[in-house]
Amino acid sequence: MTFRTIIEPFRIHSVEPLRMTTPGERRAALDAAGHNLFSLRAEDVLIDLLTDSGTGAMSRDQWAGIQRGDESYAGSPSWFRFLESVQDLFPFGHVIPTHQGRAAEKILFSVLGGPGRIVPNNTHFDTTRANVELTGATAVDLVIPEGRDPSSLHPFKGNMDLDALDALLTEHGAEEVPVVFVTITNNSGGGQPVSLENLHGVRAVCDRHGVSLFLDACRFAENAWFIREREPGQADRDVADIVREMASLADGMTMSAKKDPLGNIGGWLAMDDAELAERCRTILVITEGFPTYGGLAGRDLEALAQGLREAVQHDYLRYRIRSTAYLGDALLAAGIPVVQPIGGHAVYLDAGRLLAHLDPLEFPGQSLAAALYTEGGVRGCEIGSVMFGLQPDGSERPAAMELVRLAIPRRTYTQSHIDYVIEVCERVAAGAADLPGYRITSEPRPLRHFTATYEPIT
Ligand code: F0G
Numbered sequence: 001m002t003f004r005t006i007i008e009p010f011r012i013h014s015v016e017p018l019r020m021t022t023p024g025e026r027r028a029a030l031d032a033a034g035h036n037l038f039s040l041r042a043e044d045v046l047i048d049l050l051t052d053s054g055t056g057a058m059s060r061d062q063w064a065g066i067q068r069g070d071e072s073y074a075g076s077p078s079w080f081r082f083l084e085s086v087q088d089l090f091p092f093g094h095v096i097p098t099h100q101g102r103a104a105e106k107i108l109f110s111v112l113g114g115p116g117r118i119v120p121n122n123t124h125f126d127t128t129r130a131n132v133e134l135t136g137a138t139a140v141d142l143v144i145p146e147g148r149d150p151s152s153l154h155p156f157k158g159n160m161d162l163d164a165l166d167a168l169l170t171e172h173g174a175e176e177v178p179v180v181f182v183t184i185t186n187n188s189g190g191g192q193p194v195s196l197e198n199l200h201g202v203r204a205v206c207d208r209h210g211v212s213l214f215l216d217a218c219r220f221a222e223n224a225w226f227i228r229e230r231e232p233g234q235a236d237r238d239v240a241d242i243v244r245e246m247a248s249l250a251d252g253m254t255m256s257a258k259k260d261p262l263g264n265i266g267g268w269l270a271m272d273d274a275e276l277a278e279r280c281r282t283i284l285v286i287t288e289g290f291p292t293y294g295g296l297a298g299r300d301l302e303a304l305a306q307g308l309r310e311a312v313q314h315d316y317l318r319y320r321i322r323s324t325a326y327l328g329d330a331l332l333a334a335g336i337p338v339v340q341p342i343g344g345h346a347v348y349l350d351a352g353r354l355l356a357h358l359d360p361l362e363f364p365g366q367s368l369a370a371a372l373y374t375e376g377g378v379r380g381c382e383i384g385s386v387m388f389g390l391q392p393d394g395s396e397r398p399a400a401m402e403l404v405r406l407a408i409p410r411r412t413y414t415q416s417h418i419d420y421v422i423e424v425c426e427r428v429a430a431g432a433a434d435l436p437g438y439r440i441t442s443e444p445r446p447l448r449h450f451t452a453t454y455e456p457i458t
């Protein structure tokens with residue numbers, strides 16, 4: 001018999017205090033931050049759902065690994081334990097450690113990018129897009145049409161549009177397209193998974209055109225769990241085995257180990273092509289560090305070696321995916337529009353629908369995120385026209401969706417924290433029609449959302 005309640009498959013071993021604040025204190029803090037939630041002091045946030053990146057709780061065994069960390073400059077045993085863990089799941093011949101995912105992107109696109117080049121992806125994450133564009137190349141998003149529709153119930157809304165990919169490769173060919181990327185799960189599209197069938201399809205299109213395929217694999221374990229749950233014929237498979245099949249379809253990968261590998265820092269670049277690896281390692285040595293530690297300390301490599309083993313455990317993944325859906329299902333039951341189906345690492349509020357009185361360029365997502373903070377100290381992240389609206393030529397174009405992401409740090413908050421978040425969302429939704437639009441008063445570029453300042457439109 002199975003129980004209705006899926007409990008956290010751990011007990012708490014060490015705690016961090018949370019600081020309670022009043023609505024007046026939060027309004028003042030937000031004013032001082034130029035209305036940008038990234039500019040708040042984290043102590044002024046009660047429940048921090050800004051990101052699931054590097055914010056998870058490490059396990060007892062990961063902390064034990066930290067003690068075991070060997071800080072030899074070259075050839076540390078911690079490096080070999082890390083390498084073994086990575087290659088157990090992703091058996092690429094060359095693994096290049098970096099301090100986080102965007103460093104892996106920067107190195108790879110320094111080699112593969114450049115003016116006139118085109119990089120297709122189901123949906124580029126913002127740092128991935130920025131690293132492609134920084135080289136003068138063009139980043140193109142080719143997710144299936146259902147992936148842009150917040151209410152479509154397609155089980156694999158992260159899938160690549162294979163016809164669109166084929167058309168792009170037919171037009172531009174391998175000279176202009178150095179690599180095809182698939183992001184698993186599709187973060188910017190709602191944390192939606194990509195099916196094995198679709199990955200096989202992308203591989204076939206790439207083979208037809210002689211182009212290599214890389215995975216942006218940050219949330220590979222959550223993606224594999226969705227495959228196990230949703231894809232015909234996969235229900236009895238071990239998640240690690242599904243991950244290996246995903247890896248076998250690709251020529252390489254970039255990874256932010258701050259997500260599914262359960263690290264607070266870390267990443268890597270991996271590939272089979274020895275010549276490409278050599279060119280990447282050259283940049284690594286100049287910008288990150290020696291090839292057996294990259295941008296990381298030996299202790300970080302140990303934490304990741306252990307985190308990777310925990311990331312594919314079924315009890316953990318069942319809890320992880322269920323606890324994200326718990327939040328999403330409760331919001332749906334309260335009539336609050338969210339991206340469906342509920343993704344793996346986050347619940348995405350549909351600010352475009354909830355704040356339908358605002359134009360996309362009045363930044364409904366920013367408005368909703370600010371309101372969640374002032375109401376209850378909950379910090380989420382706009383994923384909409386602030387993040388994606390500013391074009392390389394300086395013009396503004398509304399994003400495909402206006403979302404606020406409530407990302408769930410791994411193993412960090414309990415069900416009662418989430419019950420509180422649900423209450424805050426309900427209160428804000430009740431007054432959503434009165435929330436103001438925002439205008440941007442200063443912005444850097446690219447990646448303006450991190451440090452832009454705003455003011456409400458009165
Ligand atoms: N790719 C994806 C799909 C990501 O979600 C991220 C980071 C990166 C690459 C870059 O990795 O942060 O280690 O440099 N996403 C975080 C987020 C920041 O909040 O979603 P990084």
